[in-house]
Amino acid sequence: MISLNDLKDIIEEIKSRCDIVDIISDYMHLEKSGSNYTGLCPFHSEKTGSFMVSKSKQIYKCFGCNAGGDVISFVMRWENVDFMEAVKILARKCGITLDRNISEEEKKKIQEINKFREIHTEAARFYFANLLRTKNPGYEYLRKRGLSDKIIKKFGLGYSPNSWNSLMNYLLSKGYDKTDLVKCGLITHKTESNKYFDRFRNRVMFPIFNYNGKVIGFGGRVLDDSLPKYLNSPETLVFNKRMNLYGLNISKKGIKDDTLILVEGYMDLISLYQNNIENVVATLGTALTIEQAKLIRRFAKNVIISYDSDQAGQNATLRAIDILLKADIKVKILNLKDCKDPDDFIKKYGFDGYKKAIEESDYYIKFKIDLLKNKYNLKNDTQKMNFVEESTLMLKKLKSPIEKDLYAKYLSDLTNISVDSIRASIGIKVSRNYNNKNNAKHTNVHRKIEQMSKIQDGYLKVETNFIKLLMENKELRNSVISDIKSDEFSIDETKEIFNYIIKNKELDKITIDKIKSLNISEEYIKNINNIEIEEINTYTIDSTKEIIKKIRKNTIENEIKSMSIQIERLSKELDLLKKSNSNTKEVDDKIMKLSLEILKREKIKKDL
Numbered sequence: 191m192i193s194l195n196d197l198k199d200i201i202e203e204i205k206s207r208c209d210i211v212d213i214i215s216d217y218m219h220l221e222k223s224g225s226n227y228t229g230l231c232p233f234h235s236e237k238t239g240s241f242m243v244s245k246s247k248q249i250y251k252c253f254g255c256n257a258g259g260d261v262i263s264f265v266m267r268w269e270n271v272d273f274m275e276a277v278k279i280l281a282r283k284c285g286i287t288l289d290r291n292i293s294e295e296e297k298k299k300i301q302e303i304n305k306f307r308e309i310h311t312e313a314a315r316f317y318f319a320n321l322l323r324t325k326n327p328g329y330e331y332l333r334k335r336g337l338s339d340k341i342i343k344k345f346g347l348g349y350s351p352n353s354w355n356s357l358m359n360y361l362l363s364k365g366y367d368k369t370d371l372v373k374c375g376l377i378t379h380k381t382e383s384n385k386y387f388d389r390f391r392n393r394v395m396f397p398i399f400n401y402n403g404k405v406i407g408f409g410g411r412v413l414d415d416s417l418p419k420y421l422n423s424p425e426t427l428v429f430n431k432r433m434n435l436y437g438l439n440i441s442k443k444g445i446k447d448d449t450l451i452l453v454e455g456y457m458d459l460i461s462l463y464q465n466n467i468e469n470v471v472a473t474l475g476t477a478l479t480i481e482q483a484k485l486i487r488r489f490a491k492n493v494i495i496s497y498d499s500d501q502a503g504q505n506a507t508l509r510a511i512d513i514l515l516k517a518d519i520k521v522k523i524l525n526l527k528d529c530k531d532p533d534d535f536i537k538k539y540g541f542d543g544y545k546k547a548i549e550e551s552d553y554y555i556k557f558k559i560d561l562l563k564n565k566y567n568l569k570n571d572t573q574k575m576n577f578v579e580e581s582t583l584m585l586k587k588l589k590s591p592i593e594k595d596l597y598a599k600y601l602s603d604l605t606n607i608s609v610d611s612i613r614a615s616i617g618i619k620v621s622r623n624y625n626n627k628n629n630a631k632h633t634n635v636h637r638k639i640e641q642m643s644k645i646q647d648g649y650l651k652v653e654t655n656f657i658k659l660l661m662e663n664k665e666l667r668n669s670v671i672s673d674i675k676s677d678e679f680s681i682d683e684t685k686e687i688f689n690y691i692i693k694n695k696e697l698d699k700i701t702i703d704k705i706k707s708l709n710i711s712e713e714y715i716k717n718i719n720n721i722e723i724e725e726i727n728t729y730t731i732d733s734t735k736e737i738i739k740k741i742r743k744n745t746i747e748n749e750i751k752s753m754s755i756q757i758e759r760l761s762k763e764l765d766l767l768k769k770s771n772s773n774t775k776e777v778d779d780k781i782m783k784l785s786l787e788i789l790k791r792e793k794i795k796k797d798l
Contacts (some may be wrong), residue, residue, distance in 0.1 A: 191717070200286065201262075201277060203300050205285035206402055209302040209488060210248045210261040216283075217268055221797065223492070226443055233257045235268060237732045245489065246443050248402075299427070302373075304525045306428045309366055309374050309407040310397075316360050316397040317348025317408075326351070327413045328394045335457060341367055341464040341492040342722045344440070350410060352392035375407070375424040390421065396456045398422075398429070399439040401485070406434065409456055409475070420455075422475050432479040435486070436472040437463070442489050444468025449492040449547065451524070452478070452510065454503070458496070458532050465541040467548070478510040483517035504561060522551035527719045544608045553786070557596050558584055563604060566693065574605055578612070585616040594618055596785045603778055649744045650717060656720045656737050660691050661700040670697060670733045672736045680745050683714045701795040739798050753791075760784070 231241035251258035274293035311467035371665030395408030407423035529535035
């Protein structure tokens with residue numbers, strides 16, 4: 191029979207293996223919302239999602255019906271089963287055999303995992319104490335690299351003394367035996383001489399945590415001429431380099447815009463984090479693996495790769511691109527300009543320069559095209575054609591027509607080959623009436639302007655309805671007013687009235703007379719007056735929140751249409767510049783930036 195202590199260990203292991211977002215996603219649809227996930231609560235009827243799942247805290251909570259708890263309580267409630275039955279369901283999902291008589295092998299494995307984690311935690315405490323309590327080259331090295339005591343403590347950095355057995359003696363004094371210390375990878379055993387000694391000596395120590403914050407291994411940076419420069423823990427029952435990412439336990443709380451920055455080294459990551467670039471993770475001395483990419487995908491949809499710019503770094507970047515794409519992650523590459531690595535870049539351009547480089551990161555296709563270009567002499571026609579053929583093969587694989595068109599223009603500018611020829615070769619239909627293309631564009635712009643005028647009428651109706659609701663209904667006003675900001679409206683007059691409503695939200699009713707004192711047109715006020723009170727009274731909090739969604743979508747559509755018109759105008763200007771053999775770079779850069787902005791807004795609109 192399973193003892194209570196054994197059962198407790200098993201349950202903790204099951205919870206550590208079962209990510210709550212993954213488990214709940216098997217039962218219902220969740221959408222990313224900042225650092226959390228949201229959905230329609232499965233435990234009560236609702237039209238607007240108030241069900242939230244926190245990946246960092248591994249809990250769920252419904253703000254509508256107050257249901258909440260951990261992954262086990264969710265399964266209990268969904269499956270309508272008791273505690274032990276829910277534990278069994280989760281055990282099957284994560285590959286643990288849980289019967290009334292659990293196998294001795296499984297039981298031993300779980301016990302060993304818990305013991306090894308305890309040993310690693312003790313080792314981390316030992317290294318950390320050595321770093322801060324005594325004068326040592328490890329602390330001097332970290333301070334010279336610009337790390338503060340606060341950041342040293344945040345990442346639990348340490349120092350392994352230049353001794354053969356200081357860690358071993360410490361862990362033995364804590365009651366652990368040599369066999370377990372060897373299995374953990376912290377102590378090395380030479381069988382021929384039967385000698386035991388510390389694996390890490392005279393190194394700065396970087397404890398490696400799994401994403402749940404458990405110490406599972408170490409990386410050590412040498413402080414003399416010994417090799418290797420960086421030494422990691424070996425593969426053990428608790429540590430597998432392929433399955434983990436350095437810093438994810440901390441950076442998962444700082445993820446912004448669904449984006450993680452991927453760097454190669456421990457110091458790259460810690461230095462960036464200290465300077466408020468917190469959404470960063472590092473590989474563990476190996477090329478990125480598909481398992482690591484899948485782990486990233488659990489926390490972010492976008493990755494910016496910031497590897498070294500040397501040949502090895504470029505090759506690693508190319509491999510990482512393919513692996514991340516397989517995991518359904520969007521990929522950008524940070525341009526290090528004339529610098530060999532992130533540290534060199536920061537020394538030259540500062541952290542503000544690095545933050546700007548993050549914002550200006552290139553999509554992976556541009557990086558691949560630029561890298562490919564370096565292999566060919568574009569002054570040679572044969573090599574130029576080979577370059578174009580190889581580049582167009584990449585463009586054909588893109589799913590988005592906007593991206594295809596964007597990089598068709600980029601490839602055209604690099605080679606001076608007609609953009610229509612490149613478009614045709616990657617499957618974009620090209621108008622046969624090429625000579626009338628500019629006139630068609632001009633007409634198209636006017637048509638879009640006319641369309642926008644009609645659409646504005648639709649925006650006006652939605653926004654005036656919303657304003658009337660807030661003016662008439664105090665209860666509804668107080669429930670939804672914090673859900674939207676004035677800059678999310680399309681019409682300036684709506685923004686002005688909305689700001690007035692915020693300042694006067696405690697009034698029972700805001701009358702037309704009160705807003706007439708504002709700089710509002712008679713036409714706008716007339717539109718508000720024409721809305722019937724009976725129609726307003728039918729709205730609920732949920733339906734009003736749907737109006738807010740519509741307003742947001744309208745604003746995004748308005749921005750997209752405005753940018754599309756700008757692209758049309760710039761495209762016309764670009765054609766004229768090409769005909770006069772003038773420099774097109776500035777205009778082309780503007781078109782590229784606008785196209786990327788459209789892609790971003792399309793994504794935001796889709797996620798609403």
